[in-house]
Amino acid sequence: MKKYLLTGCEAGAEASIHAGCKFYAGYPITPQNRFPEYMSKRLPEEGGVFIQAESEISAINMVFGASVCGFRALTSSSSPGISLKQEGISYLCGCELPAVIINMNRGGPGLGDVTPSQSDYFQATRGGGHGDYRTIVYAPWTVQELYDLTYLAFDISDKYRNPVLILADGIIAQMMESIKFKRRKKRLPEKKWALTGCKGREPNSIKSLFLTPGVLERHNWRLYKKYQKIEAKEVKYEEYFCQDAEFLIVSFGTCARISYESVKILRKKGKKIGLFRPITLWPFPYKQLEKTMGKMKKIFVIEMNLGQMIDDVKIVNRKNLPIYFYGRPGGGVPTSEEISRFIQLYLVGERR
């Protein structure tokens, strides 16, 4: 099968085109400028619409409009721009509109820097906007997986009528890897709720305002049931070297990829260590992680931030295992040796 050498931005763009995306709006921000640049050429070639918006606020609302009339739509940005999109994401959730949003996470807070980071974990998984809502969050660790998850995100987003977030980072955005493409989607799901003009039917409306007492509460409960279904059905994770492991690294995205190398280094030294990698950050693989942690003696959480996903690990730490955190904030990227050295400090005194 043919392979293509692409950056993460280009791979995400191709994935969306192959998934039937017909609309992209965005605003330049490093480290994902290649995304709008690439889309500005590719999307019109495919009969789609590309717009460089005047702001990320406008971009997400253009995507809102595209979604309102039933088209698959995408926006991408990096951390400060994703902050501006939060209002729009809240409205997408309230109105139950599908959309895919890609965050090539860079260091913060504020303007921060343009280097890779995982500092938007809380924002992505807890909802950076207002209201009781959830967004599905995928965290790829390779360019191929960014492609695969973006391709999948459009289906999942349509299925649940809920926005899907891809949380990657500046490394995945800019790194080139060879990847395989999937089949182009030909038949897309029908959207009877879409606004297309009311020819031959009653008018449709899209809204998130429910003023009649009790109606918003019912709406929230209905959303809750949907979120429960997503939690039951859409969890994704992977485990490596966990079969005989006594120690466990929990890490996602780029950091998991580096940690994977650390596991190999430590395994060579005879340490029985494994890696657990959440792929969906929401829904978080709580049950699966709890089960795996059941066999472990010590847990190591490695992130490119000051400790965010660790909160989710603590939630399932019923056995009160010691959890050690190693993080690099503000664009710091750990090496596999660095991580394995850190872990070894806490394995002193352990047999083997």
Add this chain to the structure above:
Amino acid sequence: MEVIYKKPESLKDEVTTYCPGCGHGIIHRLIGEVIDELEIREKTIGVAPVGCAVLAYNFFNFDVTESAHGRAPAVATGIKRLLPDRIVFTYQGDGDLAAIGTGEIIHAAARGENITVIFVNNAVYGMTKGQMAPTTLPGMKTTTTIEGRNIKIHGYPLKVCELLSQIDGVFYLERTAIDSVQSIIKTKSAIKKAFQNQIENKGFSLIEILSPCPVNWKMTPVQSLNYIKEVMSKYFVPGVYKNKGGE
């Protein structure tokens, strides 16, 4: 017996949620009549604002979506670009269009989006009960300018038609009022023109309508109409501000 006056098909049979003397109801009706006359009801998509008219989908008998406060022109852009043969309009108040949504309206205009904008200027924030708007007149009392708008402190009102007339992407701009039967008829023909422009792919058209808000102006409906005529129309002068089609 011949029926000579009835509810347009483009309006639903709904109880109004607008206050007595409010201009929104009149403007809804004018839009309904125009859409009926142009026979575009089945291909029209409306974008409602955040403001008193947020419930527009309760009143309009065609497809309508809500949008976040001020973002209607961006939402309309997404819709119109993907469905260029549908008729897309936004309906926005002055807080929505000229304060929080200033960026969105200016750039939709600059891009020359082929959409119609109905801009209802009632000089206050109606829905939140009467605070200063970007169009509040100098000296006008609101709940956040209880001594009256002081330009030294609160700055000047924004004249949207004058502002947008400088933008190359704009095709048609007209300011009207609804303070008399005559001006209501004029407003209707302006609205019709703005929709016709879109049907003919002419580009961005905006109609600014000076509209009464008696409850928040603390006036009777009749006093409000006089206020539009005597005061508001002097500051926001009605007229055609841009017409790329000549005439």
